Amino acid sequence: MAHLNIAPSELIRMNEATTTAPKTVESALLTLNDSYDRLILVSQSEQLDGIQPDEATLVIVCDWLLWQQISSIYPHSIFYEAGMKFRTADDDLGETLFLKANDWVYAVGEEKMRFMGVVLGKMYASEMTRANINYYRIFRTLVPLIENFNVREIIYFDYRNEINFFDYAFRKNLIRTLAEERNLSFIDKSNEDDDNKHTVGPQSSTKQTDSLRSFLRHTYGFTLQTLSRLSSNLQKPKPRVAVLVNSNLLKPLLDGFDRHNVTPIINLLSVPKSFSAIWKSLRNGTILFYSRETSLNITDLDKIQVIEDSIQSFEMPKNLAPAIQFSIDYFKKQILEKGRLVEAGRAV
Structure with missing residues (x-):
C-alpha cells in the first residue's frame, strides 16, 4: 500500500473542492477484509496524521463527512454506524428505551435515595435517558465491529456519537472498559486539549451565577x-x-x-x-x-450525604445487566463525584 508523504488533514484541505459521489456503508463493507488486527478510532482528520494506511488496520471514523473525505486515502476505513449492519439480535429497545431511565434506581433501592418523600435519583431521569441513548449507540456500533473483524487491539483517539453527551474522560474510560472486558489491548492516543468542546451533556448547561x-x-x-x-x-x-x-x-x-x-x-x-x-x-x-431552589440546612445536607454514601457503596451483583451497571457508574461519576446531587435536594 502506498506510503503517505503528506498528512491526511492536509490532503483533505487540498481536495476540498473535489466532488465525488458519496460512498455508502454497504458498498464499503464489501471491500473490507474478513479480519483485522486492530481498530483505530478517530473523529477528526488531525488524529490520522502520522497513521499510514495498513491492510491489517481498520480505521473507524465517527464523522460521516470525514469518512467520505478519507476513504480514498484509507481504503480500509468505515463509518462507525457500520457496526449496526452486523447486529442480528432483535429486541424492544426502540419502544422501551425511555422507560429504562430509572432501572438503576430500583437496582440500588428507592428507599436509599428518598429525601423529603422524593427519590432523588429519579429526578435525573431525563439526563439518564440521554446518557443511555449514547451508551447504546456506542455499545451497539463498536462491539459488533470488534466481534465481526476479530480484532485484538484498539488504538483510541476518540469515539463519539454525532450528538456527543459524554465528556472526554468518561468517553475514554467507557471504551477502555469495553476493550478490557474482551481482553483487547487498549492503546490511548487521545488528547484532551484537542477534544471537541461542543457537547450537549450536563457539562454544557452550567447555570448562570451572575x-x-x-x-x-x-x-x-x-x-x-x-x-x-x-x-x-x-x-x-x-x-x-x-x-x-x-x-x-x-x-x-x-x-x-x-x-x-x-x-x-x-x-x-x-x-x-x-x-x-x-x-x-x-x-x-x-x-x-414562582418556584426557586431553596437553601438546605445542615440536617438536610447530612441526609443527602447519607444518600450519596449509600449509592457510592453499592456493590453491583455479577448478574446485573450491563446497561444498569453503566447507569450506576454514570450517576456516580457525573452526579455524585461532581457534587450535583445537592441540586436535586434544593429543587425538592
Missing part, C-alpha cells in the same frame, strides 16, 4: 406572583387546579381560558414571556407561583 441576573429573575418572579394572588383574591372564590405542563401546551390553554369555574395554578416560569400572556393570566385570576 448576581444581577439572579436578582432580576427573582424580582420578576416574586412581583408577578404577588400581583396574581392579589388579582385572584379580588375575584369570586373558585376551586383551584394545578396545571403542570410545559410552555408549548400552556399557551393554548391560556388562550382558551376565560374565567371558567376554576382557578388555575401555574408555574410562572412556564408562562410564555410575553405581555399579552402575562396580562391575560392576571386578568383571569390565574394564580402564578
Whole structure:
C-alpha cells in the first residue's frame, strides 16, 4: 500500500473542492477484509496524521463527512454506524428505551435515595435517558465491529456519537472498559486539549451565577406572583387546579381560558414571556407561583450525604445487566463525584 508523504488533514484541505459521489456503508463493507488486527478510532482528520494506511488496520471514523473525505486515502476505513449492519439480535429497545431511565434506581433501592418523600435519583431521569441513548449507540456500533473483524487491539483517539453527551474522560474510560472486558489491548492516543468542546451533556448547561441576573429573575418572579394572588383574591372564590405542563401546551390553554369555574395554578416560569400572556393570566385570576431552589440546612445536607454514601457503596451483583451497571457508574461519576446531587435536594 502506498506510503503517505503528506498528512491526511492536509490532503483533505487540498481536495476540498473535489466532488465525488458519496460512498455508502454497504458498498464499503464489501471491500473490507474478513479480519483485522486492530481498530483505530478517530473523529477528526488531525488524529490520522502520522497513521499510514495498513491492510491489517481498520480505521473507524465517527464523522460521516470525514469518512467520505478519507476513504480514498484509507481504503480500509468505515463509518462507525457500520457496526449496526452486523447486529442480528432483535429486541424492544426502540419502544422501551425511555422507560429504562430509572432501572438503576430500583437496582440500588428507592428507599436509599428518598429525601423529603422524593427519590432523588429519579429526578435525573431525563439526563439518564440521554446518557443511555449514547451508551447504546456506542455499545451497539463498536462491539459488533470488534466481534465481526476479530480484532485484538484498539488504538483510541476518540469515539463519539454525532450528538456527543459524554465528556472526554468518561468517553475514554467507557471504551477502555469495553476493550478490557474482551481482553483487547487498549492503546490511548487521545488528547484532551484537542477534544471537541461542543457537547450537549450536563457539562454544557452550567447555570448562570451572575448576581444581577439572579436578582432580576427573582424580582420578576416574586412581583408577578404577588400581583396574581392579589388579582385572584379580588375575584369570586373558585376551586383551584394545578396545571403542570410545559410552555408549548400552556399557551393554548391560556388562550382558551376565560374565567371558567376554576382557578388555575401555574408555574410562572412556564408562562410564555410575553405581555399579552402575562396580562391575560392576571386578568383571569390565574394564580402564578414562582418556584426557586431553596437553601438546605445542615440536617438536610447530612441526609443527602447519607444518600450519596449509600449509592457510592453499592456493590453491583455479577448478574446485573450491563446497561444498569453503566447507569450506576454514570450517576456516580457525573452526579455524585461532581457534587450535583445537592441540586436535586434544593429543587425538592
